[in-house]
Amino acid sequence: MGEGQPIDPASMLATHFPRDLTDTVMSGESATVVLDIAGHGHWTVSIDSGVAELRSADGPRKPTCTIRTDADTLADVLIGRRSGVDAFLDGDLVTRGSLATVLQIGGAFAPDVELSTRPQSREVDAGGVRTAYLEAGRADAPPVVLLHGLGATNASMLPVLADLAEDHRVIAPDTPGFGASEAPCWTYTAHQLYSWLRAFLDAVDARGAVVVGNSLGGRLALELAMHDPEAVAKLVLLCPSPAFRRFRQLVPLVKLLPVDVARLPAAPVPRPVVMAGVKAMFADPSRVPQSWFDAAVDEFEIAMSSGAHRRAALSALFNIYTEEAFGDTGFWGRLPNLRTPALFLWGSEDRLVPASFARHVSEAMPTAESVVIPNCGHVPQLELPALTMQLVREFLSSGRTPNAQASTEYDLALG
Structure with a gap:
């Protein structure tokens, strides 16, 4: 030609x-x-x-x-x-x-051509779970692991993968119960998912990686760092879903609900309802091409056609709400012990994880960097990818341990 x-x-x-x-x-x-x-x-x-x-x-x-x-x-x-x-x-x-x-x-086309941003699809056994993942970048580059949120797949982390693959080895798994990974009959607690993640890092030789997580993926990244600090070099947490501090009156009831009911055949949720739910995660949906929303809804509908994946999503959702919040074993009781350098990014218009959590995180971790992005929703890597990656790269390239003063300066600059 x-x-x-x-x-x-x-x-x-x-x-x-x-x-x-x-x-x-x-x-x-x-x-x-x-x-x-x-x-x-x-x-x-x-x-x-x-x-x-x-x-x-x-x-x-x-x-x-x-x-x-x-x-x-x-x-x-x-x-x-x-x-x-x-x-x-x-x-x-x-x-x-x-x-x-x-x-x-x-990734099966032109496999011999060096193109760092073309991910290869792979599978590995991680703690007995068949786990699908994408890998991009040079094999000898510093590793970065990307963790998606509840109801999503590793595709929701593609802007981060494409950017960081230029100079990192980027690994983006589908968490068990989501995407192309197996959906075991688990309770999907933070500790259970942590055990899987630790096994996954061993399986792909990525201990000591930077871990970037959105929503549930951010919560999982925090659990890994709290249990096994040597497994994580730095944390980047995009609107992570912490344990509920308030509105816990229904926790005893929710714990009694049978998640196996999700396996029963059910009429699919109407597509316009799913589409409205996806767009509600953005402060300004017009920033994102409609084709991206169509692809996301297609992936959701495919996943929810499986009873095992429906059960996994419901179990994970219940555990976000019922997780123990306080005390020695509670999330907020353990968070102050975290010493891994961490960057928290919050969306000021996030309807799922309100940016007010930034204050609680700063109180628990005064050395962490916490940035509220104005006019942003729950998935900053999709809604404002350029700004998100600017902040991520500044954090990754800095040799300092973040501090509260740096966080204030970022807030003023962004606001």
């Missing part, structure tokens, strides 16, 4: 298929991927028994996923000039259906 010549998708696709995927996580999977190429029609890739083959233009009625893009972007991704993650984040590649499948197959 010469410089400046128009791209012929038919010829381009013919040179890339069939493709051997036996050495990838797709080796035992079956999937159909419809490629909707602007101005060039539809093409179907069928994956079965570790082989990806190009089929007729007439795709199935319900493909595993659909990828909409233009010929130039598709060519860049196929030859390794650009990662699918970068194209997705830039809005040049739109997905519907299983975003996890898109990410799983994305």
Whole structure:
């Protein structure tokens, strides 16, 4: 294909298929991927028994996923000039259906081309749990582990992965019970998830990593650092979900509720309701492309079609509310003992984890850096990715232990 010549998708696709995927996580999977190429029609890739083959233009009625893009972007991704993650984040590649499948197959193309932001999909046994994860960046770079929130997947951490993969080894697992990972019949307490995370770090050789967590992922990161401080170099906590300090009157009742009821067949939540719930996590949803919301709702609907994953989500939700808050074994009683350098980022308009928690964290950890981001919701890495990554990189590059004065200066600068 010469410089400046128009791209012929038919010829381009013919040179890339069939493709051997036996050495990838797709080796035992079956999937159909419809490629909707602007101005060039539809093409179907069928994956079965570790082989990806190009089929007729007439795709199935319900493909595993659909990828909409233009010929130039598709060519860049196929030859390794650009990662699918970068194209997705830039809005040049739109997905519907299983975003996890898109990410799983994305790293299988041009595997020998050095492109740090193209994640590889992998699986590992961590404490007896089949755990799916994305890995990007150089293998010998400092490790960073990304932990997503309740009801989300590692895809919610893609802006962080794409940024930090330039100079870090970035590892983003799907927490057990979510995404492509196994959903064991657990109670999903913070301690149980901590035990899994410790085993995961051992399995992927990432002890001593920087850990970045959003919401439930932030709570899990804190639990790891409180139990095993040697496992964590620094903490970046994006709107972490701490134990409830108030409104605990219903805790005894919630503890009695049978989470196994979530396994029973149930009518799916109407898509507009799910979409409204997702958008409610943002202070200004217009900052985020509608295609991202569509992808997030698709992932949620796929996960909630599994009884085991519904049970996991309900169990984790109940434990956030019922977790012991005070006393020697309570979250707030243990937090002052944390010595790991930590950056807390809060959204001023967060409806799930109010920014008022920043005051309680500062009282418990006066040496931690706590920043309230104005006009931001619960997922700053998606709503304000540039500002979020600026703050994260400033914290990671600093050799100092954060202090309260630095936090005040950041608040004034941002406000």
